[in-house]
Amino acid sequence: MKKLIAFTITICTFIHLYSQNTYAFFGSFNRDKNTEGIYVYQLDMMSGNLSKVTTFTGILNPSFLTLSPDGKYVFACTESKTTNGGSVSSFEFNPENKSLTFINKQKSGGENPVYLAVHKNSKWLVNGNYTEGSVSVYPILENGKIQPYVQNFQYTEGSIDQGRQDRSHIHSTVFSPNFDYLFLPDLGADKIRTYRFENEKNQPLQEAETPFTKTTLGSGPRHFTFHPNGKFAYCIEEMGGAVSAYSYENGKLNNLQRINTHSEKYKDDFESSDVHISPDGKFLYASNRGSENNIAIFSIQQDGKLKTVGYQSTKGKHPRVFGLDPTGKFLIATNAGSGDVVVFKRNPETGLLKKVDKKINIKSVSCVQIKEY
Template sequence: MKPILFLIISIISLSKIHAQHTYTFFGSFNRDKDTEGLYVYELDTLSGKLSKVTSFTGMLNPSFLTVSPNGKYVFACTESKTKNGGSVSSFAFDPEKKSLTLISKQKSGGENPVYLTVHPNGKWLVNGNYTEGSVSVYPVSENGQIQPYVQNFQFAEGSEDPNRQERAHIHSTVFSPDFNYIFLPDLGADKIRTYRFETEKDQPLQPAAIPFTATVPGSGPRHLTFHPNGKFAYCIEEMGGAVSVYSYDNGKLNSLQRIHTHSEKYKENFEGSDVHVSPDGRFLYASNRGNENNIAIFSIRDDGTLKTVGYRSTKGQHPRVFNLDPDGKFLIATNAGTGTVVVFRRNPETGLLKKAGRKIKIKSVSCVEIRRY
């Protein structure tokens, strides 16, 4: 074989061995454990096309999920919205075999688990339960096995809306940029609760000097995210139709701004759901359900405050969780009401979104996580 031809073949072979793949993991409210509930697709990072890789059948309502820091395990809120149910489960994902296998399952400590986050050391999992308003903390073994929870804090007080805020409703569990604190937006109490997180202790959740940040009464804080620079935090309200902007320092949130996520033509029926900052830190995206079914787009100023750029329909109803790929090229939205997933290409200069590829159908799809391998 000629040396040049051999070199070309070797380069091609090496590129195949070391090729990167971007996988998208979808959760859903399947309502029947004998049907598919968790799905894995591969994202074509040139075209935005999604291609099915595998799925898992045998778990009820795996509605929210997250991926371990090493990418080997998928953790899911399972049996969500299930009477006398509520659990968290772990699955092994093998990108070579393209398989998803159940590893373990534990009680969630509440009837309706809605959000999971994993510590970057991979040893701790924190779950938020909506209905009873509680948070549970689990040790995780090296093989992805979830151990029984070692802490389960129940909260009680509600706020001003008797129909929606009769008691506490924890809707997310989010680590601070340095992972020394964890924040718990409480939709029912109009508070963002705060705890120190001490990884070396048997019970890592410890009282913080500032135990909570009060939000606007009746706003219903839902999801929280931090700017890549670690200096700012953004909380979307489910009930108030706004994003609250905070500066962040050592466990303390200081209010900077509160800006509507809806356009002027929408005067009521606000229902915010999710919020993310682009990897480049230049734009913030917030999803609206209710009458709107869109993504609100904001530019981020140097001081962390937001300026409205525009809105993009999610091409479906009741967008729940959306996410951006690691490069910030694509935004993927899940429309639970219509059971559709839509991929948008993101303009890095303007922040605007343009539909890419074809919709895919996943019944009652509720969550998406994106990971490069």
């Protein structure tokens, strides 16, 4: 009987993997809106192979993408270091006819937009502007159209590195597990800023009891993620080459640990970038650019602290952003410097990664989002 049950589970899993439609969405620094900027590929959940579905031309430097919870809408921020030059755009993705259709765009409210997040109710979009150091909040209509921003907060203070931290640099906008708080790692100020998010209000960002969490001076907090259990949070620090682990409760972060993302042979000039946790909550992955070009792998302990497992080369240069598919079977790395995408199969027991199939070439590829339909 046990063998029959195990066999049935195996068959059901196989059918699920074979029949599902999983898509990977890639942004790029295309530098020219007359060339392809957004790319959509289908991910084969058996082999890990990527096959091109569609692309979009007519958008400049869509450096970061995010999707609505149902995957119907794709949002892109277009980087520009000119005053009032940046924007956030909306697209509709139809998996049946495999099309990506432009809806509209709005001004970013600051120079160099770099990160977007959508509320779980699909009614709000939040954008972080890096160069000018600001955050903008937009209502989203039911048809995916972005309305003009209703809030725009500008920050000015910097930190100890005058070359990199002369002023605020918001590098990501991340909702808490319950979507009642918003966290903003500020690379320029060495702070993780915090707001309450009251989604029923016309202006949802409200002052939090703890408005920010200080990070190590000169660390440059960049990207941020929560553990699936909602009890822990992790921030990768671009300039410090480390990940800080926190316990989390009701909008408050308490530091548990700070651990290097780099091996001992690298002493300075860190360019740590992105951070994600496997869906099973057992492993954390962090990307290093610069001279390292790898993914640091950590096991997550019961108390939320990290233990180094190893490092995996991304087989390219400048892995700016990477992503895990919803099942946790594959990790996809985007190498912006070498202009290629590499898929790795993840060992769920050890956390280690193994390259699958050939690279996909996408010039100046900057980010990836993966969604199962």
